Amino acid sequence: MQYPANTLEHYWMPFTANRDFKADPRLVVRAEGVHYWNHRGERILDGSSGLFCSAAGHGRPEIAEAVAKQLLEMDFAAPFQMGHPAAFEVARRVAALTPGDLNHVFFVNSGSEAVDTALKIALAYASARGEGRRQRFVSRERAYHGVNVGGTSLSGIMKNREAFGALMPGVVHMRHTWLPENRFTKGQPAKGAELAEDLQRIAELVGGNTIAACFIEPIAGSTGILVPPKGYLERLREICDAHGILLVFDEVICGFGRTGKAFAAQSFGVTPDMITMAKALTNAAQPMGAVAVRDDIYDTVVDAAPEQSVELFHGYTYSGHPAACAAALATLDIYERENLFERAAEMSPYFLDSIFALEDMPGVTDIRGYGMIAGVDIAPGPVPGMRGYEATKRLFRAGLHVKFTGDCALVAPPLIAGKSDIDEICSILREVLGGMEE
Numbered sequence: 001m002q003y004p005a006n007t008l009e010h011y012w013m014p015f016t017a018n019r020d021f022k023a024d025p026r027l028v029v030r031a032e033g034v035h036y037w038n039h040r041g042e043r044i045l046d047g048s049s050g051l052f053c054s055a056a057g058h059g060r061p062e063i064a065e066a067v068a069k070q071l072l073e074m075d076f077a078a079p080f081q082m083g084h085p086a087a088f089e090v091a092r093r094v095a096a097l098t099p100g101d102l103n104h105v106f107f108v109n110s111g112s113e114a115v116d117t118a119l120k121i122a123l124a125y126a127s128a129r130g131e132g133r134r135q136r137f138v139s140r141e142r143a144y145h146g147v148n149v150g151g152t153s154l155s156g157i158m159k160n161r162e163a164f165g166a167l168m169p170g171v172v173h174m175r176h177t178w179l180p181e182n183r184f185t186k187g188q189p190a191k192g193a194e195l196a197e198d199l200q201r202i203a204e205l206v207g208g209n210t211i212a213a214c215f216i217e218p219i220a221g222s223t224g225i226l227v228p229p230k231g232y233l234e235r236l237r238e239i240c241d242a243h244g245i246l247l248v249f250d251e252v253i254c255g256f257g258r259t260g261k262a263f264a265a266q267s268f269g270v271t272p273d274m275i276t277m278a279k280a281l282t283n284a285a286q287p288m289g290a291v292a293v294r295d296d297i298y299d300t301v302v303d304a305a306p307e308q309s310v311e312l313f314h315g316y317t318y319s320g321h322p323a324a325c326a327a328a329l330a331t332l333d334i335y336e337r338e339n340l341f342e343r344a345a346e347m348s349p350y351f352l353d354s355i356f357a358l359e360d361m362p363g364v365t366d367i368r369g370y371g372m373i374a375g376v377d378i379a380p381g382p383v384p385g386m387r388g389y390e391a392t393k394r395l396f397r398a399g400l401h402v403k404f405t406g407d408c409a410l411v412a413p414p415l416i417a418g419k420s421d422i423d424e425i426c427s428i429l430r431e432v433l434g435g436m437e438e
C-alpha cells in the first residue's frame, strides 16, 4: 500500500473510530488553562479536563520547568534495587493525602497498571498470610478498571470485553448501582444501598474466604458517573471486613480533588484497604499512576520474605520515573498552594446546579453528578452510542471538548474553571444537544 506523505494512516488510535476520525480529524495543537486550540487556531473549551486528568488546567509552567530541570539533572534511574530522592518524596506526599493508614505507595505508569498491580498485591498479601485460597475477585457491572488483562477482567462494560476471550478466571460481578427511580439525583441517591448485598451473596456462594479483593470505583466514572447510593460504600466495607476481603477503591478519576477532597474515600467517609490512582497525580503532564496500601498489607508482604530478598516480584522499568516524580511534586504543590481540592468543593454546587439545569431538555434522559463531575445521558438512537459519538463531533466543532461514553456526556472541567467557564460549557451543551433534537 502506498500512502501519501501526510497520511494519518500509520497511527492506530486508541479507543477511536479510526476511519471516521482520519476522514475528518479533530486535531489539537496547543493547550493553556481551560482551553485547547485546534490546528486551525480555533479555541476549544475543555469540559472533561482532557480525560479527567488535567485538574490544575493545561500548560502549567511550574510543572514543565520541574520536568525539564529533572531531565537535565538526571533523566532516568533504574527503579529496581536502586532509588532516587524524588520517588520517596512523592510517596511521602501521596501518603499524607490518603485516608487512614494507607501509607505505602507503589508507582506505575497508568491507571491500568495501577489496577493490575493492586490485583497482584492482593494475591501476594493473601499468599503471605497463608491464605492462598483467596484468588477470586469481585467487581461490578458497568465498571471500568483500565485495559490490561486484569483490569479488563474486572471491567463490566461489554464492549471492552467481548473481543478478548475468557480473560482472567475467578472474577464475579455485582450489579451496578444505576436505578431508574434515582434519575436526576444530584449527589448520592437515596435508594440502592441494598445493592451492596450482592457482595454478601457472592461471598455466601463461593466462600468469602476465597475472595482476595473487591474492586470498585467509588463513583463509577467511564460508564457515565454513577454516584454511590447513600450507605452503599459503608455496607461494602462491613461485608469486606466480615469476610477478610480487601476493599480497593479505584480512584483513577476520583482522586486528587475531583470530589472536593483529596480522595473520594474521604468525601464518602469510607476507608478502603488500597487506592489506585493516576491521571491528576501529575496533572497529566507525565504518565504516572500509583497504588497506596495500608500498613498491614505492606508489612505482611515485606515481612514474609527473607531480609535480603525481593519481597514483591513486580514493577515496571518506569516505576517512579524521575520526570514523572518531578511532575507529581510540582502538581501536588499547585494543588496545595491554590487550594484546588477546597475550590472544587466550593464550586461544586454551582457546577451541579448548572448541569442539572439541562434537565428540561427533551433529549436528556438522566443527569447524575457529585463534586466536579457529572454525567448527562442523551436518548440513544437505534444503535447505542451513535448519538453520543455524533454529539462529540458536533460539540468539538462548536468549541467544546466533552468525553462521551456511549450516549452519556462526562462533564468534568479542570478544577481551576470559573463560573463563566461552567456557564459556557452548559450553554454549548444546550445549543448542540438541543440542535440534535430538531
Ligand SMILES: Cc1ncc(COP(=O)(O)O)c(C=O)c1O
Pocket: 109, 110, 111, 112, 113, 115, 144, 145, 146, 147, 217, 221, 222, 250, 251, 252, 253, 278, 279
Ligand atoms: C477508574 C479507572 N481505572 C483505570 C483507568 C485506566 O487508566 P489509564 O487509561 O491511565 O490506563 C481509568 C481510565 O479512565 C479509570 O477511569
